[in-house]
Amino acid sequence: MKREELIKKWLDHNLNTEELKAFKQLEDYNDLIKMDTALKSFKAPEFAIDTSYKTLKQHLKPKPTKTKQWLKPLLRIAAILAIGFSIYYYTSTLDTEVGTLIAQQSTIELPDNSIVDLNANSTITFNKSHWSNNREVKLQGEAFFKVAKGQKFDVITSEGVVSVLGTQFNVKQRKSYFEVTCYEGLVGVTHKDKTVKLKPGDTFQIIDGKLLTTEIENTTQPQWLQGESSFNSIPLKHVIAEFENQYKQKIITENIDTSRLFTGSFTHNNLDLALKSVTIPLNLSYSKSEKSILLKRE
CATH class of the missing domain: 3.55.50.30 (Phage tail protein beta-alpha-beta fold)
Structure with missing residues (x-):
């Protein structure tokens, strides 16, 4: 039997009488016996995990720096101010949008008590926070305005801008259709860098890209309100x-x-x-x- 097989069976305590005799005849028999005796008497040192971790933690824990302790409250204050400023900026720049569906009308009161009657399938957009310095609305569709007196009041559409101080007028901006009618006061209509002044009863029309002239209105408000x-x-x-x-x-x-x-x-x-x-x-x-x-x- 080969030497390696004898040693393996010896380690497994599986040698028979003849194999044991052969094992004792090996040249390194005495060395193997000494090694086996040493391994049996060997005992690993005890290792306390908790104690070792506490010792190691003391070396790893950074020492507090006294000069930086005052930064903590300042950083908290700065974070609160940043969040507050962000909320204020967001809410102050947020626009208000009011729209109507098909076959629906709505009345809106603006921050200066101006009144807007919104016709069907129309939308106006304005900013409440900036209103005192900028009386401006964006219109898609048709609306009748009763503007309170004050600073300039602008109605912005994709076809032109309507500017007044305090008056009543109707603006209609649909696809290829732009019409402004003045019912009270004086209305300025700016279209393609040209401004036209409308007096009560005057109407400005751009239909299919053509400027049209119309008869003077004798009513005090548009008929769609009725x-x-x-x-x-x-x-x-x-x-x-x-x-x-x-x-x-x-x-x-x-x-x-x-x-x-x-x-x-x-x-x-x-x-x-x-x-x-x-x-x-x-x-x-x-x-x-x-x-x-x-x-x-x-």
Whole structure:
């Protein structure tokens, strides 16, 4: 039997009589016996984990620096001030936005007690915190303004800026449609770097990119505030667009020239009557489905 096998079996205490005799004949037999005796008498030193950790921790723990203790309260104060300033800045620059849905109107009171009547499917945006120094609103859609007297008041639209001091006026800004009508005071309309002054009854119109002149208004407020949309020689496509703002119906046209001019009005609270008010003068007919209306020639 090989030497390695004898030693392995000896370590496992698995030698028979003949194998034991062979093991004793090995040249390093005495050395193996001495090594075995030494290993049996060897005892590892006791190791106390908790005690050793406490000793090590004393060497690792940084010593407090007296010169930096005064920084802690200052850093806390600085953090509180930074958070407070951030909250103030955020809330003071936050705009207020008010919008209406289709077939909905709303009245808004501005910080200076100016009143805005918002027509259907329209939105205004303004900043309450900066209002005393900057009377400014952004408009998408149509609104009637009763402006309290004071500093300049601006209505900003994608088509132009309307500026007043204290007056009553109506602004309508829809797709390819911009109209400003003055009902009281004096209104300045700036469009493409040109300013026009409007007196009571004057109307400024840009429709499909063309500047139009209209007759003087004799009313004290727009008719839509009374539940009726009125038009004076306005292309039919803009009448249809306004119809869709007042009724939750999609208008589909069939073989109709939507550039035809329409003069008249339609009510906001009776669908069939409104349809007849538009279709009869233009010799059109209509048919209704659940969510849409088809307009066609008779």
